Amino acid sequence: MLYSQKDKKELESCLMQLEKEYAEVKKKGLKLDMSRGKPSTSQLSLSADILSVVNKDADCFSDNGTDCRNYGLLEGLPKARQLFADILGVKAENVLIGGASSLNLMYDEVARAMMFGVAGGEKPWSAQGKVKFLCPVPGYDRHFAICELMGIEMLNVPMTKDGPDMDMIEKLVSEDESIKGIWCVPKYANPDGTVYSDETVRRFAALRPKAKDFRIFWDNAYAVHDLYEEVKLANLFELSKEYGNENLPIMFTSTSKITYAGAGLAAMAASAANIEKTKKSMGIQTIGYDKINQLRHVRYFPDADAVKEHMKKHAEILRPKFKTVISAFEKELAPLGIAKWSNPKGGYFISLDVEKGCAKRVYQLAKEAGVTLTPAGAPYPYGVDKNDENLRIAPSFPPVSELKEAVDVLCLCVKIAAAEKYLGKL
Ligand SMILES: Cc1ncc(COP(=O)(O)O)c(C=O)c1O
Missing domain, CATH: 3.90.1150.10 (Aspartate Aminotransferase, domain 1)
Incomplete structure (x- = not known):
């Protein structure tokens, strides 16, 4: 009863x-x-064989002869970029490979925008007074922790069965120039498992934010993590181009829950202008990420079908x-x-x-x-x-x-x- x-x-x-x-x-x-x-x-043991695909000196050269033990290739191995491009539905040239953590890439992107501004943005976010982010709730606590640490004010947006409340988002971003970003987990959202509907993704692509330096932080952490049949997410990157908004999305994903949560590969994808801007400061941060791990991953997964x-x-x-x-x-x-x-x-x-x-x-x-x-x-x-x-x-x-x-x-x-x-x- x-x-x-x-x-x-x-x-x-x-x-x-x-x-x-x-x-x-x-x-x-x-x-x-x-x-x-x-x-x-x-x-974790499902990926045990990945540990033996690179295990001697002679294994450390990529297909095109890159010595993965050495410095170089800030953007990542071409094959690793292609693998993530296929997972995210973009071109390899739009992908940057990071270290083991996509959260790290997200943190860095927000920090960069705060310090140096985004591509085409006139001023760093932090030089524009109050900075706000929209946060679909319930959401991923570590996204919110990044904002809290950086003094970014967070505004809750309720989730619906199709994704976050788009009426509210469209209204807020069109009125308030201090709103610079939104956190999205578009497929199997953490924690409610919602997959954004095609209509929601299209409305994201068509946003008309008042802030010209607004960005969508599209954390596709669960892009291939279907429990049953494959569920397809609409392609925000392609749709954004249709609306002249190709600089809006910055996409992230990783193999944390594909190979190893502590030793996988992370990637981000964005427009050429966004990638150029990121590379400028990333190239000061590091000479390049771990290419041996990139090589392990592309040898273990020849293509996106192997990942699936x-x-x-x-x-x-x-x-x-x-x-x-x-x-x-x-x-x-x-x-x-x-x-x-x-x-x-x-x-x-x-x-x-x-x-x-x-x-x-x-x-x-x-x-x-x-x-x-x-x-x-x-x-x-x-x-x-x-x-x-x-x-x-x-x-x-x-x-x-x-x-x-x-x-x-x-x-x-x-x-x-x-x-x-x-x-x-x-
Ligand atoms: C939505 C979401 N994004 C990112 C992460 C962490 O990703 P990574 O291990 O690539 O840093 C998690 C982990 O739980 C997550 O749920």
């Missing part, structure tokens, strides 16, 4: 029963973790984990009407909305019972979820057996917090 249909007495006896169960769970001294959005050990084949093996490992969480929510929470959740078809996260005002309480209850969750509020700028309702669930790392135990505890905590709320005890 729905909690909302229970009377006070029923809810009170319900809560007493739940508290008894909770006390039993606490006695078990569990140590479980649903907070880590990283590949499991068995996923490899991703099917990841999906096989991940699917049962997502199913474990979703099935528990359906069985334990759905009949009570006290939560809503996303059921993503790819990516790394599930977004759980509990009763308003209960997320922090659920986090605390779970923690005390030995289950670590991502702190409530993390997917929001400044860590503030004004409804205190959202929790980000990361099912990838623990084995299914542990995950099952952890999600059962989580459901218990969601029920307790909701009962407390209905009884006015929160």
Whole structure:
């Protein structure tokens, strides 16, 4: 029966029963973790052979004879640029290869814009007074941390089933010149798994920002991370050209969740003017990134199809984990009407909305019972979820057996917090 249909007495006896169960769970001294959005050990082992494709001096030369042990090729190996170009739907000349982390590239792009301005921009962002970014919420906490560190004011934009609220975005960017950017995770958004609709991508391509130095930070971290059949995202880069907006998008991705989260390859893609501007300061930062790792990746993945084949093996490992969480929510929470959740078809996260005002309480209850969750509020700028309702669930790392135990505890905590709320005890 729905909690909302229970009377006070029923809810009170319900809560007493739940508290008894909770006390039993606490006695078990569990140590479980649903907070880590990283590949499991068995996923990392899928790429084991990449470690042996370059293992002696003679292996260190690329197809065109580049000695990958030496300095040079700031932009990255041509084949690595082509591989990412095919993943992102752009040309190789529009791609720059970085180190192991796309977050690092994003941080650098924002820092560069703050210090030196963007291509065609007259002044550095930081020399123009207040700088603001639009932040679709819930979103990726580390994007927001970059803005917070750099003193960029963040404005929340709610997510819809098709992506962020485009009416709001179009209005805000057309009116406010201090809005210089927006964070987007267009495919399997972190944390709700939304894939931006074709219409949303087109509206991004057609934006008419008041700030001529506005940029879309298009973090396509989950470009090939389908759990089921391949889902296609519209090509923002091509569409932007149609609207004379080719300098608007700056795209990012990496192989963190393809090969190794700690030793993969990251890339960014943008217009010729944007790439030129970036290279100017990147070339002062470094003489070049790790080309041996680039060589490993292009030997291991001759083309984008090889990447897609490899991703099917990841999906096989991940699917049962997502199913474990979703099935528990359906069985334990759905009949009570006290939560809503996303059921993503790819990516790394599930977004759980509990009763308003209960997320922090659920986090605390779970923690005390030995289950670590991502702190409530993390997917929001400044860590503030004004409804205190959202929790980000990361099912990838623990084995299914542990995950099952952890999600059962989580459901218990969601029920307790909701009962407390209905009884006015929160
Ligand atoms: C949306 C998003 N972007 C970027 C990253 C980190 O990417 P990288 O490992 O390439 O720095 C993550 C990791 O969870 C992510 O969820």
